[in-house]
Amino acid sequence: MSQMVPIGRFSKMTRLSVKALSLYAEIGLLQPAWVDGSSGYRHYEPGQANRAEAIRILRTVDMPLEEIREILDIEDPSEAKAALKRHHDRLVTRLADQQRMLEYLETIIDREKIMPYDVALEQVPARTVAALRKTTSLKTIGDDIGSGFGALMQFMGATDAQPSGPPFIVYWDIIDEETSGDLEFCVPVAAGLSGSETVEVKTLPSEMVAYTVHHGPYPEISPAYHTLTGWISDHGHEMTGPPREIYLNDPMEVSEDELLTRVEWPISAEVAANR
Amino acid sequence: MSQMVPIGRFSKMTRLSVKALSLYAEIGLLQPAWVDGSSGYRHYEPGQANRAEAIRILRTVDMPLEEIREILDIEDPSEAKAALKRHHDRLVTRLADQQRMLEYLETIIDREKIMPYDVALEQVPARTVAALRKTTSLKTIGDDIGSGFGALMQFMGATDAQPSGPPFIVYWDIIDEETSGDLEFCVPVAAGLSGSETVEVKTLPSEMVAYTVHHGPYPEISPAYHTLTGWISDHGHEMTGPPREIYLNDPMEVSEDELLTRVEWPISAEVAANR
DNA sequence: CGTCGGGCCTCCTCTTGGGGGAGAGTCAAG
DNA sequence: CTTGACTCTCCCCCAAGAGGAGGCCCGACG
Numbered sequence: 318m319s320q321m322v323p324i325g326r327f328s329k330m331t332r333l334s335v336k337a338l339s340l341y342a343e344i345g346l347l348q349p350a351w352v353d354g355s356s357g358y359r360h361y362e363p364g365q366a367n368r369a370e371a372i373r374i375l376r377t378v379d380m381p382l383e384e385i386r387e388i389l390d391i392e393d394p395s396e397a398k399a400a401l402k403r404h405h406d407r408l409v410t411r412l413a414d415q416q417r418m419l420e421y422l423e424t425i426i427d428r429e430k431i432m433p434y435d436v437a438l439e440q441v442p443a444r445t446v447a448a449l450r451k452t453t454s455l456k457t458i459g460d461d462i463g464s465g466f467g468a469l470m471q472f473m474g475a476t477d478a479q480p481s482g483p484p485f486i487v488y489w490d491i492i493d494e495e496t497s498g499d500l501e502f503c504v505p506v507a508a509g510l511s512g513s514e515t516v517e518v519k520t521l522p523s524e525m526v527a528y529t530v531h532h533g534p535y536p537e538i539s540p541a542y543h544t545l546t547g548w549i550s551d552h553g554h555e556m557t558g559p560p561r562e563i564y565l566n567d568p569m570e571v572s573e574d575e576l577l578t579r580v581e582w583p584i585s586a587e588v589a590a591n592r
Numbered sequence: 593m594s595q596m597v598p599i600g601r602f603s604k605m606t607r608l609s610v611k612a613l614s615l616y617a618e619i620g621l622l623q624p625a626w627v628d629g630s631s632g633y634r635h636y637e638p639g640q641a642n643r644a645e646a647i648r649i650l651r652t653v654d655m656p657l658e659e660i661r662e663i664l665d666i667e668d669p670s671e672a673k674a675a676l677k678r679h680h681d682r683l684v685t686r687l688a689d690q691q692r693m694l695e696y697l698e699t700i701i702d703r704e705k706i707m708p709y710d711v712a713l714e715q716v717p718a719r720t721v722a723a724l725r726k727t728t729s730l731k732t733i734g735d736d737i738g739s740g741f742g743a744l745m746q747f748m749g750a751t752d753a754q755p756s757g758p759p760f761i762v763y764w765d766i767i768d769e770e771t772s773g774d775l776e777f778c779v780p781v782a783a784g785l786s787g788s789e790t791v792e793v794k795t796l797p798s799e800m801v802a803y804t805v806h807h808g809p810y811p812e813i814s815p816a817y818h819t820l821t822g823w824i825s826d827h828g829h830e831m832t833g834p835p836r837e838i839y840l841n842d843p844m845e846v847s848e849d850e851l852l853t854r855v856e857w858p859i860s861a862e863v864a865a866n867r
Numbered sequence: 868c869g870t871c872g873g874g875c876c877t878c879c880t881c882t883t884g885g886g887g888g889a890g891a892g893t894c895a896a897g
Numbered sequence: 898c899t900t901g902a903c904t905c906t907c908c909c910c911c912a913a914g915a916g917g918a919g920g921c922c923c924g925a926c927g
Contacts, residue, residue: 321925325874326840329595330818335875336914356922364822367815381912398698405694406723415653418672419680422649423673433645482648540642542606547639550595589892598894600903610904611885631893632905657884 331369338369346386347372353382379495380404390516412472434529434541436548443523444482445501447472454497462486465502472516473504474577481505485563485581503561510563527554527583530565534573538562541580552586596626596635613644621661621793622647631827656680699812709804709816711823718798719757721778725764729772733792737761740777747791748752748779756814760838760856778836802829803856805840809848814838816855829859 341347342359347358347369368389375385380482384404391397401425449469453461466484475482482505492500512518514534527549531541549556565577616622617634622644624634636644650660659679666672706747724744728736741759748755757780765773787793802824806816808813819833824831842851 323874336916339876340914355923358922359875362822363818363825365819366822369917370698370814370818376913377693378697383912393622401694401698405691408687408690408694415683416680418649418652419676420681422646423676424654484839539645543638543641543645543720547637547641609885611887614905615885628893634904650908651884697878 320569321362324359324361325350327361327366327369330363330366331373331471333369333373335545341369341372341382344386346382346389358383371466372389372495378404404411421537424533434531434544436527436545438527439522439526440525443503443520445508445510445520447478447506447510447512447516448501448503448530450499450501452497452499453492455492458492458500461500462502465500469502469504472513473506475513476576478506478510479517480505483563483565485561487559487561490562524583525585526581526583527552530578531576531580533576535568535576535578538578538580541578545580545582549584550555557583557585596637599634599636601622602636602644605638606648607643608644608648614735616647616657617725620655621664632636651681653683653844654858660798675736688717700809709806709819711802711804711820711858713800713802715800717792718784718795718797720785720793720795722753722781722785722787722793723776723778724773725776727774728767730767732777733767734775735773736775737777739784740775744777744791747788748781750788751785753781756782758838758840760836762834764834784845795855799857799858799859801858802827803854806851806853806855808851810843810853813853813855816853820855822858824857830856832860833858 322330324335324338328338333341334385336358338347342349347365350362350365351360352358353360371532375388376382380388388400391400449465449471449472451461451465451531463575465486469484472478477552481583484504487501487503489500489501490496492498507517508520510518525547529541529545531538547557547562554555560580563579563581565579566575568576593662599610599613603613606613608616613622613634617624620642625637625640626635627633628635646664647660650663651657655663663672663675666675676722722744724740724747726740727737739777740761744759747753758776759779762778763773764776765771767773783795785793802820804816804820804823817824820835821831835855835857838854838856840854841850843851
């Protein structure tokens with residue numbers, strides 16, 4: 318019926334490489350209209366070029382061959398459009414993520430090379446805090462921090478107490494993608510206050526801490542931790558408890574870029590023997 | 593000096609897999625601070641986590657490991673920033689390309705499945721044209737088409753001739769990424785006009801053509817060609833000359849989406865014996 | 868009719884950035 | 898000392914082809 322073309326000419330028509338066409342034939346994504354049984358030569362019909370072109374375009378947007386096959390096998394055009402739209406959205410999301418990451422990295426470069434973190438030791442005095450402990454996971458941590466401090470503020474209001482210092486959070490556990498763990502929300506208060514059902518009032522002992530101050534958006538805080546833990550082990554100290562983040566200013570009042578967060582880790586006072 | 597951590601803990605600190613860390617150690621991108629000679633165990637210093645994190649972030653933006661190494665080895669932070677910016681721009685460009693491609697594909701799906709191309713035969717009568725032939729390549733084709741029709745229009749103005757039909761281009765050669773080839777710009781005119789140094793006036797013979805009309809932006813025309821050539825060979829005709837595109841309306845007057853382009857291919861009149 | 872150059876075949880290896888698992892050695896806690 | 902958790906190296910696997918070797922095949926030209 319139809320004039321067939323060999324793979325080389327078809328390759329030029331469709332701007333797909335011969336290698337790619339062979340691969341597509343092998344996996345059944347684009348079957349040649351006829352394969353010569355004795356020579357093995359592949360022959361295509363010109364009409365197949367449209368499907369080939371669709372494949373080429375979908376490949377330029379990084380769609381896996383498997384998915385291309387699925388999309389091309391959809392009969393209903395509106396359904397196919399929907400599938401394309403989904404891939405489109407995935408691509409847009411991916412680039413947005415990447416853009417965020419790159420910006421993040423730029424600021425890391427700024428901060429780490431131009432303004433490295435200073436780590437210092439301090440003997441913090443004993444202080445009384447109102448504390449609320451809460452289990453959370455990475456997915457809900459944003460909401461949990463909001464509601465945790467919210468509950469604490471409510472308690473402060475009800476007991477007519479004034480904070481005597483910036484609030485902080487004690488990170489009792491390492492919270493990663495899978496595991497959840499405990500946070501403890503704390504606000505320093507005057508001694509003598511009594512707790513409620515949910516809020517505990519307690520006095521933390523004086524202790525030695527190593528600390529550094531992170532200046533900038535919260536999501537970029539991890540280098541502060543790396544620097545701090547590195548410094549602690551470099552100087553032969555032992556970590557004696559969970560770390561804390563002290564929020565020196567209010568995200569409601571200053572911009573992200575001006576946020577100051579003191580990261581603090583209790584340590585043993587004496588330097589271990591030099592090793 | 594420093595407390596070292598084994599690879600598993602370092603992996604959790606940096607959210608890089610053990611496999612990835614092993615790979616980075618092997619290629620020298622992130623050397624463990626110390627490797628136990630007898631057991632082969634890798635040990636990292638906590639301070640290395642910052643470099644590890646930078647690697648992780650750069651990987652999320654699809655930067656090759658080689659390039660990451662280069663960027664991390666740059667001393668000057670402003671230079672490093674510039675390198676990052678370049679990668680950022682590459683990413684943005686890539687996504688823009690992909691977005692264009694996806695939109696293109698959506699319209700192809702619309703057109704091909706909902707409004708397939710109709711191919712028809714027609715015996716076109718003999719007609720006189722003013723013609724200008726020009727060699728071009730894919731890179732310059734946009735400008736060449738503009739200047740080609742520009743020169744023709746100038747000729748028409750100088751000889752006070754009126755076009756007697758829509759302009760068209762004969763594509764004498766296949767023009768792809770590497771090769772260049774000839775275009776012939778034509779405007780139908782009344783018989784009897786005489787040519788100039790550059791513009792030829794000639795009469796094209798009556799001939800049988802197969803044609804289809806592409807409705808939409810020009811860059812999306814290739815399915816029209818595929819459909820046309822497929823139809824021609826499916827119906828046992830032979831192509832007897834180069835194809836032409838007849839521009840039925842003016843890109844200056846209507847929007848891209850309303851453009852009508854008739855794609856026409858001269859063929860042998862008789863259907864070949866059924867085969 | 869032969870022959871020559873290019874087209875096409877299969878098969879192999881290589882790429883990037885790891886994932887998965889086998890089999891064996893190691894480390895630390897009970 | 899034993900057990901269980903870590904870690905090691907080695908091997909194969911993935912996508913989506915690129916590149917090349919060695920060997921047919923096909924059509925055009927003399």
